[in-house]
Amino acid sequence: MSGDKESMITDRGRPLRVLLVILFIVYLLLVPVWVLLLKSSCEIFYISRWQGQIFADAEMFANFTHYSNMDPTNIFWGDMILNVAAFVPFGIYLEMLFHEKPFLLKTLTMFCVSLAIEITQFVLMIGATDIVDLIANTLGGVTGLIVMRVLYHNNMIKIVLVLAILMTLIVGIEVGIHSVNIYYDIRDFYNEENYNGYLNDFQEEAELVPQMGAFSGSQ
Secondary structure, eight states: OHHHHHHHHHTTOHHHHHHHHHHHHHHHHHHHHHHHHHHHHHHTTTTTTGGGOOOOOHHHHHTSGGGTTSOHHHHHHHHHHHHHHHHHHHHHHHHHHSTTSOHHHHHHHHHHHHHHHHHHHHHHTOSOOOHHHHHHHHHHHHHHHHHHHHHHHTTOHHHHHHHHHHHHHHHHHHHHHHHHHHHHHHHHHTSHHHHHHHHHHHHHHHTHHHHHHHHHHHO
């Protein structure tokens, strides 16, 4: 059966495999950029650069003006869905190009890539390095592997290829959108009037941190 699967890629001609390799490379370039831009467009000018600190506590977020009107549950599930969806094509591409490799090895590969992204976030102080993101990313990749295997058995490789292309395009579009958002964030941040307003907000919110620390210590 594995030989039949392999022929579905190789026997259709070199152009198909070349196309898959190109799409996979584009995807690998886009996903880390998308994840980092997604985090930075929301936080890089507000939290991650604030006094050079990294915050990962939901209760602390709730005390910040910027997050006061947001539902933490919606933020959590929205982030989870995005992380899972972003890594589904990863599993699809791995299964199409390296289906002869063990399932566990491909899962470990996706885990390591996700871990590298999380470490990069930590080093650059973008967003919060979160084990939940690591699990969600790996889950998305495993979902892609399983979907690809099921469709292989049903000879639906064209559908998978179309889905992989569409999801790669979606990631590319998201990268473009967040790039534009960051451009306007930078422009607005360095506007003198807005910059002074941000400084005032930071000074007011900085007073919350010692108070919150004292409250936690008293408990």
